[in-house]
Structures are given as structure tokens and as C-alpha cells.
Amino acid sequence: MAIQIHDTLAGEKVELHPIVPGKIGLYACGPTVYDHAHVGHARCYVVWDVVVRHLRARGLEVRYVRNFTDVDDKIIARANERGEEPVAMAARFADSFLEDMDAVGCLRPDAAPRVSGSIPGIVALIERLVTRGFAYAPGNGDVYYAVRKFPAYARLSRRNLDDLIAGARVDPGESKRDPLDFALWKAAKPGEPAWDSPWGKGRPGWHIECSAMTLEHLGAPFDIHTGGKDLVFPHHTNEIAQSVAALSEGLEPESFARHWMHNNFVEIDHQKMSKSLGNFFTVKDLLVRHDGEALRLLLMGTHYRNPISFTDTLLADAERRLAYLYETLEKGDQVAAGGAAAGEPAPWAEAARAALDDDFNTAAVLGILADAFTAANATADRKGKTPPPDREEMARFGRDARAVGAELGILQREPAAALLALREKAVARRGIDPAAVEARIAERTAARRAKDFTRSDTLRDELLAMGVVLQDGPAGTTWKVE
RNA sequence: GGCACCGUCGCCAAGUGGUAAGGCAAGGGUCUGCAAAACCCUUAUUCCCCGGUUCGAAUCCGGGCGGUGCCUCCA
Structure with a gap:
């Protein structure tokens, strides 16, 4: 096994060596649930889903943890606008998120912890940071992390502290000793969800929840931590600082997460799709008119570290392409006529797996798949001719195509049912x-x-x-x- | 301003030192009553530009030009 992943911490592709042989612990930074998921979310969780599927197909026992951030400034603000209770509103959006991820073919994670259910661990972690001298409570109910105590602070994001100072912000009411410091715990304000703590009623700051949840559900060190590239700084940078300071004497970032993977963005008109820019399509809106598997196929058409420009044309192409794949599978099944698939996987299937070994190159796999499907169609076209198509070869094709599809999270439906579903969406779209x-x-x-x-x-x-x-x-x- | 990333056929896109995958579109063909679908063939001597390293560069180095992201809301 030689699986290569691009590790943001190392700054290059590295070979993946599980910390515990045969096992991988993977933590994907989950969404802050104050709205429905958009296509950018779909992309990143489809990517991590392929990572999990492929590692499992390679025989690794993967423990996949993905959190929900359900306590946060944005959630509180949105809930107040709508006159809802914040944690309850977040729970609704979390359900919505799961529905959408199911629709784009993502496996559920093994654990899906929420901030609201992880408060004791968070408080204990902050206490430990205070005890160890990495955090301080100025007495106003807040607790801050002292960034300058952690020498490797900016290693993940490759910056120097002086450059960061220019952008550092101190909000009114904060009592930071250094502008770079960030809040671990925030004193309760009226109308906000709050929990008891040694520093009074309050709630966790952004960042600390992920440290607490990874440690609770995976322990440290674990193998891979993933997220969108916008999280590199400050979120993941701060997560490393907190976790390592709480855990390790050597203060090495690797004593928390060994590797960090970050996906690039979905773009609209050459700009990042994001909630704050307002240029997003929700997965739900798209699924009314389009097939979730087609969206997944579109998202896998570009390597995860490159941006994707999201357009109607691309989605329509993906839909036609998916229909072609299922039509071929259906023809192949008819030609195979129940024939048994024996023997080793075809060379193209091995090549597809090798492409996934190389930093999950889904776009290359789709290219390999294209050749295999063209060949299968050519074989199927021999139906009724001399010499007739080789039934066993077609059975193998069906088996291999579905096996490779399983690693990509596609082609797992009955072809006829999938084609009908695609047609129904199209029929509805065009009235x-x-x-x-x-x-x-x-x-x-x-x-x-x-x-x-x-x-x-x-x-x-x-x-x-x-x-x-x-x-x-x-x-x-x-x-x-x- | 600092730090990253990106620039490959009309469009999408893989390819990180060994002589340009694949998809869409386009043209020709096979099949068909005619089509459609499928299949076959054709379509980048060339990878934003200029230098350099090398037997050899889309790939490495330097300098431009163009675009994007992050710099405490973000997947």
C-alpha cells in the first residue's frame, strides 16, 4: 500500500502511514449549521467521503468523525432574527444537512458530535490550558489563548506572527493581552445559550470545540484532519495550538493531527461560493430539479485541490454523462445475461484505484472510466453479430465498474431505476x-x-x-x- | 502590503523531468425507413509570455503578465 496524500502541514504530498497499522482516524470539520448546505459544502464532504471509501476499499479500518458546530455567533444571530431557540434551530439545519449529504451519496460518519453535547470536554480542555499556562482568564468571564506561548503557531498556515498582527482584531469588551490571542470561552450575554464553567456562565469560542471533539472521539494523535482551505487560518491553526498545548510536552503540531487535507472552493463567476458573499446555490434547491448523483459526478470532475466553476452547463453535462454511464451498465448487464464475473479485476480498474491512491485523483479516475465504458459499449454493440460479445467479459465489466463506482460513491443504483429517476427530474424541469x-x-x-x-x-x-x-x-x- | 495557489484544444479537465489522458462541442463514417443512441476516425509538434538549468521541461529555477484565495464570518 502506498497511498499518497497532499498534507498541508508538510506542504507536499506524503505517503500515508497509519499511526496504528491497519487503522485510520479521520476528522472532517463539519458545517456551522445556521442555514441549508450549499454546493461548496457538498463538494467538500463528497471529497472526504471518497477519501473514506477508498481507504476502506484499501482495507483500512477508518473511523470517520464529522462534527456539527451548533453553538456559534452566526447561529445565535440567525436564531434571534427568526425568534428561534439557537440550538434547536441548529438541530433543524443539521437534519437538513444530513438529508442533503445522503442525496449526494455520502456515507454517514461513525460519530457526529455537536458542540452543545460536548461542553464538559470543552471546559476540561480549557481548564487544562489555563493550568499549563497557555490560556488566561482576565476576570471578565472570558478565557483567551496566549498565542505567543506556542512557538509553532503559524506553521500550518506558513505565516509569521508579525504579519498576522496587522489583521488581528480586538472586539469591544475583550481583554486580550495580545491582539493575536483568541477566545476559548466567552462570557454569556443576555439571550445567548450558556453553560456553567469555572469562569462563570458562558459558551465556547470558535475553534476549541473541534479540539475537544477530536480528542474525545479519536484521541491524539490521529491520522487525518480535513476541511475547506478557508479553515487553514485561523480555525485549524488555532486548533493545533490548543490541542498541542494541552497534550504534548514537545509542542509539535504532529502530536495532534498527523496530516491535514484541505479542499479548494466551488466558484461562481470566478469567485468563491460562500454564504457571506450570497452567491450560493443550496443543495436542496438544486435537488428539486437535478439528480444528487449527477451533482456528485460534477464535483468529482476536478481534483479536490483545484477550484471548480459551478455552472448550469457543467451540471447538465454531468447529468448526461451519468445517464451514459447507467445506460452502458444496463446494456452490459443485458449482454452478460447473468453470466458470472470471475477472475482478477481488469487492468483499468486497478489503474483507477492507483489514481485514487495518488491523492484521490477522481478526475483521472473518470478519464479511466471513460475508456472502459467506451470499450464496454463497443463490446455490447456486437450483440447479434459474429463473433458475439463475450458474456464473461461483460460480467467482469459490470462487476469492476460497480466496484470502482463504490469507491467514488456512484453507480450503485439499479441502472433502470437510476435512468428513470434522471428522466423524472428532466420531465419535471421541462414540464x-x-x-x-x-x-x-x-x-x-x-x-x-x-x-x-x-x-x-x-x-x-x-x-x-x-x-x-x-x-x-x-x-x-x-x-x-x- | 504579507503568505499561498492557479494559468494545458472553442469549453471542462488529467498530467510535477522522458516527449500532451479523458469528457463536451465540431467534422467524416458504420448502424438505421430516416433519425436517435452506441461505436469507429479526425481535431493542441504544443501547454500565458520571456530567459535559464538539462541529453530532454507543460512539468525545475528566475523575471514578467493575468486570475483566485487567506490575512480572526466561511467548506
């Missing part, structure tokens, strides 16, 4: 009445039997004008929406 389509097809079939090709072509043109494309085959006429 087509399937019954009317079927009626015209019946009329056209009658015309064709009567050799009235003028009539049959007129009917076909009318359907085409509605976006319905007909395919005449030996078993009758089928249709799809272009």
Missing part, C-alpha cells in the same frame, strides 16, 4: 407530461407499422420540440429528455 409522450409514441409506432413515415417523422419532430428524444430499438421505442 413534460409523460402520458402524452407515451400516447404520441403509440401513435407513431402505429404510423411506422403502416409505413407512414411522413406521419411518424412529424410526431417525432413534435416530441423533439418538447425536448423528448426517441430511440427506436428492437424492443420498441424508448424516450428520454435531452
Whole structure:
């Protein structure tokens, strides 16, 4: 096994060596749930899902933890606007998030801790940081982390402290000793969720929750910590500072998370898609008109460390491409006719796995898949000819395609069901009445039997004008929406 | 301003030293009553520009130009 991952901490691709042989602990920074998930969230969790799936396929026992940040300034602000209780509102958006991630084919994590359920661990961690001299409580109910006590502070983000000072912010009411310091615990303000602590009622600052939840659910050190690249600074930088200061005498960042992986953004008009810019599509809105698996396919078309420009064209392409993949699978199944798939995986399937070994190069895998599917179609086209297609070869293709698909989280549905689902979305999108389509097809079939090709072509043109494309085959006429 | 990243065919995109995958689009063909789908063939002597290193560079180095991200809201 030689799996390579791009490690932000090392600044280069490194070989993945599990800390405990055969096992991987992976923590994905989860969403702050104050709104529905958008396409950018879908991208990053699809990426981590492929990581988990592939590592498991390689025989590693992966423990996958993904948190929900459900206590946070933005959540409180949004809940107050809506007159809702913050933690309850966050719980609703967390449910919504899970629905959306299911729809784009993501496996549920093994543990999904929430800040609101992790307060004792957070308080204990802060106490330890205070005891060890890395944190201080100025007496106003806040607790801050003293950044300058941690020499390796900016290693992950490759900056120097003096550059950071320019951007450092001190909010009114804060009592930081140094502008770089950040809050571990915030004194309660009226109307905010609050918990008891040695420093009075309050709530965790942003960053400390992830340290507490990783330590509780994975322990330290663990193998891989992931997140969007916008989290490198300050979130992950601070997480390392907190966790390492609490844990390690040597103060080495590796004593917390061994490796850090960061995904690039989904962009709209060459700008990062984000809630704050307001240029986002929610996954929910998209799924009304489009297939979740198609969205997943789109997201895997670019390597995770490169940006993706999200466009309607790209989504339409992905939808057509997904239909092609399932049509091929369906044809392959028909040709294989229940034949058994024996023997080793085909070379292309091994090549696909090797591409995933190389920092999860999903775009390369899709290229490999394209060749295999073209070849499968060519073989299937020999149906009824001499020599006929090799049934066993087609059975192997079906098996390998589904196995590689399983690592990507695609192609796991019954082809006929998937194609019908895709058509239903398209029908809804274009306001087509399937019954009317079927009626015209019946009329056209009658015309064709009567050799009235003028009539049959007129009917076909009318359907085409509605976006319905007909395919005449030996078993009758089928249709799809272009 | 500081620190990163990116610039490959009309569009999307893989490729980090060994002589440019793949998809879409386009053109030609096979099949078909005609189509559609599928398949076959064609389409970048060249990788933003200029230098350098090397037997050899899209890949490494230096300098431009263009774009993006982060610099305490962010996946």
C-alpha cells in the first residue's frame, strides 16, 4: 500500500502511514449549521467521503468523525432574527444537512458530535490550558489563548506572527493581552445559550470545540484532519495550538493531527461560493430539479485541490454523462445475461484505484472510466453479430465498474431505476407530461407499422420540440429528455 | 502590503523531468425507413509570455503578465 496524500502541514504530498497499522482516524470539520448546505459544502464532504471509501476499499479500518458546530455567533444571530431557540434551530439545519449529504451519496460518519453535547470536554480542555499556562482568564468571564506561548503557531498556515498582527482584531469588551490571542470561552450575554464553567456562565469560542471533539472521539494523535482551505487560518491553526498545548510536552503540531487535507472552493463567476458573499446555490434547491448523483459526478470532475466553476452547463453535462454511464451498465448487464464475473479485476480498474491512491485523483479516475465504458459499449454493440460479445467479459465489466463506482460513491443504483429517476427530474424541469409522450409514441409506432413515415417523422419532430428524444430499438421505442 | 495557489484544444479537465489522458462541442463514417443512441476516425509538434538549468521541461529555477484565495464570518 502506498497511498499518497497532499498534507498541508508538510506542504507536499506524503505517503500515508497509519499511526496504528491497519487503522485510520479521520476528522472532517463539519458545517456551522445556521442555514441549508450549499454546493461548496457538498463538494467538500463528497471529497472526504471518497477519501473514506477508498481507504476502506484499501482495507483500512477508518473511523470517520464529522462534527456539527451548533453553538456559534452566526447561529445565535440567525436564531434571534427568526425568534428561534439557537440550538434547536441548529438541530433543524443539521437534519437538513444530513438529508442533503445522503442525496449526494455520502456515507454517514461513525460519530457526529455537536458542540452543545460536548461542553464538559470543552471546559476540561480549557481548564487544562489555563493550568499549563497557555490560556488566561482576565476576570471578565472570558478565557483567551496566549498565542505567543506556542512557538509553532503559524506553521500550518506558513505565516509569521508579525504579519498576522496587522489583521488581528480586538472586539469591544475583550481583554486580550495580545491582539493575536483568541477566545476559548466567552462570557454569556443576555439571550445567548450558556453553560456553567469555572469562569462563570458562558459558551465556547470558535475553534476549541473541534479540539475537544477530536480528542474525545479519536484521541491524539490521529491520522487525518480535513476541511475547506478557508479553515487553514485561523480555525485549524488555532486548533493545533490548543490541542498541542494541552497534550504534548514537545509542542509539535504532529502530536495532534498527523496530516491535514484541505479542499479548494466551488466558484461562481470566478469567485468563491460562500454564504457571506450570497452567491450560493443550496443543495436542496438544486435537488428539486437535478439528480444528487449527477451533482456528485460534477464535483468529482476536478481534483479536490483545484477550484471548480459551478455552472448550469457543467451540471447538465454531468447529468448526461451519468445517464451514459447507467445506460452502458444496463446494456452490459443485458449482454452478460447473468453470466458470472470471475477472475482478477481488469487492468483499468486497478489503474483507477492507483489514481485514487495518488491523492484521490477522481478526475483521472473518470478519464479511466471513460475508456472502459467506451470499450464496454463497443463490446455490447456486437450483440447479434459474429463473433458475439463475450458474456464473461461483460460480467467482469459490470462487476469492476460497480466496484470502482463504490469507491467514488456512484453507480450503485439499479441502472433502470437510476435512468428513470434522471428522466423524472428532466420531465419535471421541462414540464413534460409523460402520458402524452407515451400516447404520441403509440401513435407513431402505429404510423411506422403502416409505413407512414411522413406521419411518424412529424410526431417525432413534435416530441423533439418538447425536448423528448426517441430511440427506436428492437424492443420498441424508448424516450428520454435531452 | 504579507503568505499561498492557479494559468494545458472553442469549453471542462488529467498530467510535477522522458516527449500532451479523458469528457463536451465540431467534422467524416458504420448502424438505421430516416433519425436517435452506441461505436469507429479526425481535431493542441504544443501547454500565458520571456530567459535559464538539462541529453530532454507543460512539468525545475528566475523575471514578467493575468486570475483566485487567506490575512480572526466561511467548506
